[in-house]
Amino acid sequence: MDLIQAVVVSEIKDSMDLLQRRVGGILKGIAVTGVCHFEQVDRVTAPLLICYAFGEHYYELKEKFQTRGRRVIGAELTLLPAGVRNLRLVPASVTLGVVAQHRRCANYFLSDIVRSGVMEHRFIIGTFDEMKDMPVDKFVVPEEMIAAVDRKGVSGEIITVPRTVSAFSAAEIINTALEVAMVKYRRKLAATPPGGITTAGA
Incomplete structure (x- = not known):
């Protein structure tokens, strides 16, 4: 089967680049993975979108x-062991502000x-602006x-x-990409005139 096109959609460049690297590795040999800022997603024709x-925009993309006939997958992230270690070394008496671009993201992160x-x-949750x-x-x-954090005025x-992408999400991304690839392959077969495909040695 031919490689399909998959596009990672996000607002933050570093987040987009990280997810592209992770998804690109997961879909190696199945898809070519690109990136797109959320504001430009209407220009994208890829059959598989990943965010x-x-x-903040997952459900909006899915509904849209x-x-x-396009597939939208939400990639779930999980803490790497180094991240858990960084947090475990912080004394329990310390108040931690758990922050992200949007409160929905911060809630899940917490x-x-x-x-x-x-x-x-x-713990206190908030956004970068707060x-x-x-x-x-x-x-x-x-x-x-x-990179999205403005440190000015922040003490x-x-x-x-x-x-990184969780094992559950990795499996979902792979399965969905294979489904999309199979649909593409069947359409290609249906559009091929009789005798248009030959096998080696025929």
């Missing part, structure tokens, strides 16, 4: 494009932190989003936490 599962066993701290007004000792930021150390 962050708990991002699923009805057009739930993933708690699932990793880091739960002794007092950081300067948050009463915390340290901030926790997804590593791929750190307190920033802890970056690396993440």
Whole structure:
């Protein structure tokens, strides 16, 4: 089967680049993976769009494009061991500000932190724009989003936490890409006139 086109959609360049690297590795041999800023997604013709599962625009993309016969997958991220270690080394008495581009993302990020066993701290969630007004000792930021943080007026150390695509999401991305590839292959066969395809040695 021919390679299909898959496009990673996001607002933040570093987040987009990280997800493209992860998804590109997952879909090696199945798809060519590109990137697109959310504001330009209408120009994209790829049959498979991938964004962050708990991002601000996931449901908007799904509602908009699923009805057009295109597939939208939300990639779920999970903390890497180095990220868990970074957080476990922080004293429990420290108040942590868990922040992301949007509150929806910050809420999910916090739930993933708690699932990793880091739960002794007092947590306050917020967005990057709210950081300067948050009463915390340290901030926790997804590593791929750190470039979007405006440090002006922000006091307190920033802890970056690396993440990767979860095993569940990786399986979903692969399965969906293979389904899309099969649809493309069947359409190609249907459009081929009789005798248009020969096999080696025929």
